[in-house]
Amino acid sequence: MTTASDRNPGALLDRSDERLKDRSGAKGAIKGFLDRVRSGDLGSLPVVVGLVLICTIFQTLNPVFLSPNNLVNLLFDCSTVGIISLGIVCVLMVGEIDLSVGSVSGLSSALLGVLWVQWGWPVALAIVAAMAVGFVTGCVYALLLNRLGMPSFVSTLSGLLAFLGLQLYILGPTGSINLPYDSPLVNFGQLLVMPHWVSHTLAVMPGVLALALGYRKAQRRQAAGLSSRSFGGLLLQAAAITLALELVTYYLNLSRGVPWMFALFVGLVVAMNYALKRTQWGRSMTAVGGNREAARRAGINVRLIYASAFALCATLAATGGVLSAARLASSSQQAGTGDVNLNAIAAAVIGGTSLFGGRGSAYSALLGIIVIQSIASGLTLLDLSSSLRYMITGCVLAIAVIVDSLARRSRVSHGRA
Amino acid sequence: MAIPDTPTTTSRPPVLSLRGISKNFGAVSALTDVDLDINAGEIVALVGDNGAGKSTLVKILAGAHMPSSGSITFDGKPVTLANPAAALKLGIATVFQDLALCENLDVVANIFLGRELHPLRLDEVSMEVRAWRLLNELSARIPSVREPVASLSGGQRQTVAIARSLLTEPRVILLDEPTAALGVAQTAEVLNLIERVRDRGLGVVMISHNMEDVRAVADRIVVLRLGRNNGIFLPGASNQELVTAITGADDNAVSRRGRRTAEKARGERP
Numbered sequence: 001m002t003t004a005s006d007r008n009p010g011a012l013l014d015r016s017d018e019r020l021k022d023r024s025g026a027k028g029a030i031k032g033f034l035d036r037v038r039s040g041d042l043g044s045l046p047v048v049v050g051l052v053l054i055c056t057i058f059q060t061l062n063p064v065f066l067s068p069n070n071l072v073n074l075l076f077d078c079s080t081v082g083i084i085s086l087g088i089v090c091v092l093m094v095g096e097i098d099l100s101v102g103s104v105s106g107l108s109s110a111l112l113g114v115l116w117v118q119w120g121w122p123v124a125l126a127i128v129a130a131m132a133v134g135f136v137t138g139c140v141y142a143l144l145l146n147r148l149g150m151p152s153f154v155s156t157l158s159g160l161l162a163f164l165g166l167q168l169y170i171l172g173p174t175g176s177i178n179l180p181y182d183s184p185l186v187n188f189g190q191l192l193v194m195p196h197w198v199s200h201t202l203a204v205m206p207g208v209l210a211l212a213l214g215y216r217k218a219q220r221r222q223a224a225g226l227s228s229r230s231f232g233g234l235l236l237q238a239a240a241i242t243l244a245l246e247l248v249t250y251y252l253n254l255s256r257g258v259p260w261m262f263a264l265f266v267g268l269v270v271a272m273n274y275a276l277k278r279t280q281w282g283r284s285m286t287a288v289g290g291n292r293e294a295a296r297r298a299g300i301n302v303r304l305i306y307a308s309a310f311a312l313c314a315t316l317a318a319t320g321g322v323l324s325a326a327r328l329a330s331s332s333q334q335a336g337t338g339d340v341n342l343n344a345i346a347a348a349v350i351g352g353t354s355l356f357g358g359r360g361s362a363y364s365a366l367l368g369i370i371v372i373q374s375i376a377s378g379l380t381l382l383d384l385s386s387s388l389r390y391m392i393t394g395c396v397l398a399i400a401v402i403v404d405s406l407a408r409r410s411r412v413s414h415g416r417a
Numbered sequence: 418m419a420i421p422d423t424p425t426t427t428s429r430p431p432v433l434s435l436r437g438i439s440k441n442f443g444a445v446s447a448l449t450d451v452d453l454d455i456n457a458g459e460i461v462a463l464v465g466d467n468g469a470g471k472s473t474l475v476k477i478l479a480g481a482h483m484p485s486s487g488s489i490t491f492d493g494k495p496v497t498l499a500n501p502a503a504a505l506k507l508g509i510a511t512v513f514q515d516l517a518l519c520e521n522l523d524v525v526a527n528i529f530l531g532r533e534l535h536p537l538r539l540d541e542v543s544m545e546v547r548a549w550r551l552l553n554e555l556s557a558r559i560p561s562v563r564e565p566v567a568s569l570s571g572g573q574r575q576t577v578a579i580a581r582s583l584l585t586e587p588r589v590i591l592l593d594e595p596t597a598a599l600g601v602a603q604t605a606e607v608l609n610l611i612e613r614v615r616d617r618g619l620g621v622v623m624i625s626h627n628m629e630d631v632r633a634v635a636d637r638i639v640v641l642r643l644g645r646n647n648g649i650f651l652p653g654a655s656n657q658e659l660v661t662a663i664t665g666a667d668d669n670a671v672s673r674r675g676r677r678t679a680e681k682a683r684g685e686r687p
Binding site for chain 1: 518520526530531536538542561567
């Protein structure tokens with residue numbers, strides 16, 4: 001029933017409207033990108049700009065900053081808070097917040113120490129128990145929100161205090177438990193890196209996968225009469241990804257190499273990205289974050305979506321707590337306190353996940369935490385006092401949120417909210 | 418020119434038929450003894466003043482409310498619409514006034530929201546093709562289905578909402594104020610769309626306050642007043658007749674002007 005007047009005959013199904021601008025080819029891609037940025041759809045642009053700025057500043061102040069050794073340490077540090085930040089992405093997607101991730105991670109690290117070292121549980125069981133406590137915490141937050149209408153801001157703020165208290169309580173008067181240095185867990189958190197050939201092989205994978213999956217998708221779209229990406233473009237993209245990753249891997253391998261803990265983090269990010277982008281659950285999360293009522297009317301179980309977001313967030317926070325205990329080889333009263341909370345939230349926001357819900361991606365946790373940890377690492381190298389470090393990190397978070405707000409306003413005025 | 422309850426133009430039984438529907442909210446009876454027939458391939462406009470019971474009636478049809486008494490038959494079989502899912506399963510789709518679209522999702526995601534193909538591995542290509550086919554069948558003019566809904570105009574959003582409701586292949590579609598808050602061109606676009614939906618053989622129930630829109634597309638105009646049937650009109654009915662039926666008063670601005678015009682016409686006639 002297509003009318004010939006407004007549709008070019010023979011054109012692709014999704015490119016037949018004459019009002020649609022041609023965005024094919026390299027020129028079109030660049031133009032489309034500029035359009036998106038101008039209308040406030042910044043994507044990962046702030047991160048790239050931020051990273052370049054940070055690297056330039058700190059490298060000029062202290063040449064150790066970009067040394068392979070420091071970067072490997074950076075990746076170790078990224079992984080623990082990064083996994084917590086991944087959970088924050090989940091709750092931000094549905095437009096909620098969890099302010100207690102730091103305390104939950106601290107509690108889980110304390111639990112690990114008590115159950116494993118003091119009570120003599122097997123380490124795996126202690127880890128599962130710590131993660132289970134996180135899971136239950138998230139379920140309680142969801143219950144408070146769903147059944148009592150308690151805003152997550154308030155419930156998790158109370159959780160922040162309550163779980164910090166519980167952490168101090170179970171650690172007892174000694175206040176800190178040392179984890180055995182030669183255990184596999186501490187090894188994993190401090191030393192374990194990939195053999196060089198494994199890291200190089202893994203670095204090829206994203207490019208190969210991007211090419212294979214992209215090509216298959218393009219073929220399917222072509223068969224269905226939709227516009228598709230050219231093979232050349234895909235090949236170029238895959239080559240660029242592979243080259244960049246191989247270079248980074250080579251550089252890191254000049255020092256100790258790529259930490260397995262970082263590989264675990266990246267693996268979780270990729271899995272989360274798939275879940276958010278390619279499953280019905282992820283689509284429902286985005287819908288609930290965008291328009292709760294519309295999602296409910298579409299038959300989505302909104303309460304279950306909230307519950308899954310909070311449970312996932314707290315479980316990931318607990319996982320991060322276990323890993324940070326492994327990283328420090330101790331469960332202490334300081335674990336999860338200080339800036340862990342804000343770093344995790346800031347990383348998600350800096351990476352491009354909106355505080356206002358319905359917009360974000362798992363990769364924002366990865367990109368954001370690299371920015372945050374770079375700042376932390378750079379400031380540590382400059383030997384600045386923690387007072388200054390807190391102030392600077394606070395300013396960076398404020399700038400990130402301002403950029404998010406401005407971009408959101410621009411999106412609304414450009415009709416891309 | 419009120420016409421009898423059962424139209425003589427069609428011999429087939431109506432798709433959806435309501436008999437003696439009443440709905441009480443405590444001591445208030447929102448609907449009393451209301452009858453309504455909806456035929457396939459017919460647009461029934463439901464008009465009435467604020468508080469006449471239009472929305473209550475639509476909510477009963479959508480399964481959001483249960484009637485206090487009365488019977489509903491679908492395809493000649495008595496049915497109970499216990500919840501929205503039951504109504505949807507039967508083939509009654511509803512497009513609510515506030516469009517219930519997610520502005521941050523694109524058109525395809527909105528059309529398939531809650532009914533995605535392959536939940537664990539979304540089939541974006543099939544969904545996009547299906548969305549285009551649906552929109553093209555409706556001759557809807559949406560430039561790109563991969564843009565977020567936030568970038569669409571009011572009429573285009575209404576189109577997406579209607580296309581979304583057609584995905585389940587319903588037999589009857591309920592439209593609550595489909596042209597409210599739309600401009601002239603967009604209203605025309607949506608009215609065209611409603612006619613095309615009817616031409617697909619669906620029964621359409623349309624609530625509207627705009628008499629012009631109603632008379633433009635409706636095949637039958639059902640007037641509710643204070644929760645009761647107050648006449649069924651053909652689209653040729655005059656504005657005055659409709660307003661009188663809706664307000665229940667002979668003496669109102671429309672009827673006064675109508676009388677003046679008529680007197681003037683008589684006076685001018687030799």
